Amino acid sequence: MVVTVLSLHQLRCFLATYEHGSLTAAAAELGYAQPSVSEQIRALEKTLDVPLFRRVGRGVVPTTMADELRPHAERTLAAADEARRAVASARNFETGTIRFGMFGTARLYAGAGLVADVLERYPGVRVELIGQNSTDVQEDLRRGRLEAAMIAVPAASSEGMSVTPVAKDELVYISADPAHLATPVTAHRLSLAKLVMPETTWRAVDSTRMVLRQMLHETGRNPMTRIEVEDVETAVELVGMGLADSVIPKGAAVQLLPRLAPGAGYVSLRPRQYDSLAVVHRAGATLSPAARLMIELATARIRQIAEPYDPR
Amino acid sequence: MVVTVLSLHQLRCFLATYEHGSLTAAAAELGYAQPSVSEQIRALEKTLDVPLFRRVGRGVVPTTMADELRPHAERTLAAADEARRAVASARNFETGTIRFGMFGTARLYAGAGLVADVLERYPGVRVELIGQNSTDVQEDLRRGRLEAAMIAVPAASSEGMSVTPVAKDELVYISADPAHLATPVTAHRLSLAKLVMPETTWRAVDSTRMVLRQMLHETGRNPMTRIEVEDVETAVELVGMGLADSVIPKGAAVQLLPRLAPGAGYVSLRPRQYDSLAVVHRAGATLSPAARLMIELATARIRQIAEPYDPR
DNA sequence: CAGGAACCCTAGGTCTGACCTATGGTTGTG
DNA sequence: CACAACCATAGGTCAGACCTAGGGTTCCTG
Numbered sequence A, B: 001m002v003v004t005v006l007s008l009h010q011l012r013c014f015l016a017t018y019e020h021g022s023l024t025a026a027a028a029e030l031g032y033a034q035p036s037v038s039e040q041i042r043a044l045e046k047t048l049d050v051p052l053f054r055r056v057g058r059g060v061v062p063t064t065m066a067d068e069l070r071p072h073a074e075r076t077l078a079a080a081d082e083a084r085r086a087v088a089s090a091r092n093f094e095t096g097t098i099r100f101g102m103f104g105t106a107r108l109y110a111g112a113g114l115v116a117d118v119l120e121r122y123p124g125v126r127v128e129l130i131g132q133n134s135t136d137v138q139e140d141l142r143r144g145r146l147e148a149a150m151i152a153v154p155a156a157s158s159e160g161m162s163v164t165p166v167a168k169d170e171l172v173y174i175s176a177d178p179a180h181l182a183t184p185v186t187a188h189r190l191s192l193a194k195l196v197m198p199e200t201t202w203r204a205v206d207s208t209r210m211v212l213r214q215m216l217h218e219t220g221r222n223p224m225t226r227i228e229v230e231d232v233e234t235a236v237e238l239v240g241m242g243l244a245d246s247v248i249p250k251g252a253a254v255q256l257l258p259r260l261a262p263g264a265g266y267v268s269l270r271p272r273q274y275d276s277l278a279v280v281h282r283a284g285a286t287l288s289p290a291a292r293l294m295i296e297l298a299t300a301r302i303r304q305i306a307e308p309y310d311p312r
Numbered sequence C: 001c002a003g004g005a006a007c008c009c010t011a012g013g014t015c016t017g018a019c020c021t022a023t024g025g026t027t028g029t030g
Numbered sequence D: 001c002a003c004a005a006c007c008a009t010a011g012g013t014c015a016g017a018c019c020t021a022g023g024g025t026t027c028c029t030g
Helices: A008-020 A023-030 A034-048 A064-091 A104-121 A134-143 A187-192 A207-218 A232-240 A250-260 A289-305 B008-020 B023-030 B034-048 B064-091 B104-121 B134-143 B187-192 B207-218 B232-240 B250-260 B289-305
Strands: A053-055 A060-062 A097-102 A126-130 A148-153 A161-175 A246-249 A265-282 B053-055 B060-062 B097-102 B126-130 B148-153 B161-175 B246-249 B265-282
Touching (some): A008 A023, A023 A034, A064 B008, A064 B064, A097 A134, A097 B064, A104 A232, A232 A250, A250 A265, B008 B034, B097 B289, B104 B126, B104 B148, B104 B250, B104 B265, B134 B161, B134 B265, B161 B232
Parallel strands (some): B097 B126
Antiparallel strands (some): A148 A265, B161 B246
């Protein structure tokens, strides 16, 4: 024997029939031919193994089983409709969650503004800015947990990833000693400086570190840090206390120095060095509207702060 | 473009995939081949017009849309399941409503007991005993509002109906005057009596009246009532007050006389007359379990009180 | 009371879509 | 670098969702 399975369509036919007391009327309402509705009802009666209507000369009359079924049928259809609506409204950013990866320097001074931008346009959404470190974010992207991200990359290339640079963020030398800031800092001076550097856990892969290593390597110097800390804020505070100097993205310096190290200032490196801020996602993926939105907003916001990307 | 429509099956596939993070695992759980689940998910994504999973090298990862959909999908499937269970338990008389037609004399003294019988066996059900008068009940049966009924019928026959007599209920003469009860009451004495008769609205079709008309007609007498009332209780009270005598089913007399007319008694007619208590339903209908249950219990209950049907 | 209207059902035919197996392309792993 | 794990595609089968056409009741009406 063939087992049919409960379907929303059957429930719709059932309710229309129940309300009209007539298969013909139900079929008219649903836009089907009468035998089609008849068949659905029969199928439903078969799957539930219960008579739902008594066929009496004119029209049909619901049985007590039908009375029992009706509220549940309505609830089920309502739930299904609710599901549709929930997804539809999420798709239109009226509700739902927008998740975006954003690591380190970018998030540090564009994060709050970016969230504000999103909420202004779509007040109903939840926003998640994900990412401790660019390595983590890359991992999340690779595993599919994140669809797209804006991160700092030392070079604009990564395996299997589409990397689109949108801005460059200058790396500046910060110090509480005005003498250290009189002229741009060369690789030579940098190699002699007492430095405090953040992102200790990620020091091997951190984008700023990689840029500095590259700079020093070209002049035959070795990087040497006096203090290692985890977060940029701590590093800046230590600079403010005159215990060391540091190199951080200019955007971070502008934002953090007045607050955490009022007496300190910054100066460029010579030659100037840059982090590249890029939009990254899996190569070959078609981006969702949410991701496109975030990329657009994040790009605009970043470009207000950092210099536009200039391919050298 | 073809529009697919949301289906429970799609939601099931979606949830399985969401939970396992894998189409293959979902297919295994659901007992399908992997491409089948894949197809369902794709259909669902198409009907909702949103991507639900990102296909990443190994497995699939739910998008935020999927996060949004999941609770609704669960609720919808739960509601559908609830519907199944509700009907199933109603079918097993664990809950739900049992509706049964039962008119006049039968209900009068078997109704409460019958309801008790049903509730004892199936504590969860609702019971509806429907019917003011047998004519109403016949109408309800014909229109399909009632599936089956136990009613008093003058003769065991009715158009388009299956009538199965189960008992006969003797009609007795009741009076507060002992002299009236000394010997069985003949048609002659009946035609001379001052009578109060109930069921005024239905006097033309009432089963007891039809039996009496038949009895008097055979001896050339005309029926004559002194008082017409609607319900048997009132008639019995009037008999108790000595204002008139009456003819009612014996079961009703046994039950009502001690309570409503303590001084009154009853005596048979000569020849004895009977209402026929019969199970009635539409000819050719297959009866539901609920109806069969009610017929069984009502028959048992009635036979404890009235004499078994004896085809003459 | 005959005819028609308003229902239902059945029969038989078309076509979508649910499902399968087989196979090819990616990705991650020993 | 081969292998395992996983998803997508292709192509074929079959159930079932739909239709039209027509037959049987019931009920109303002239």
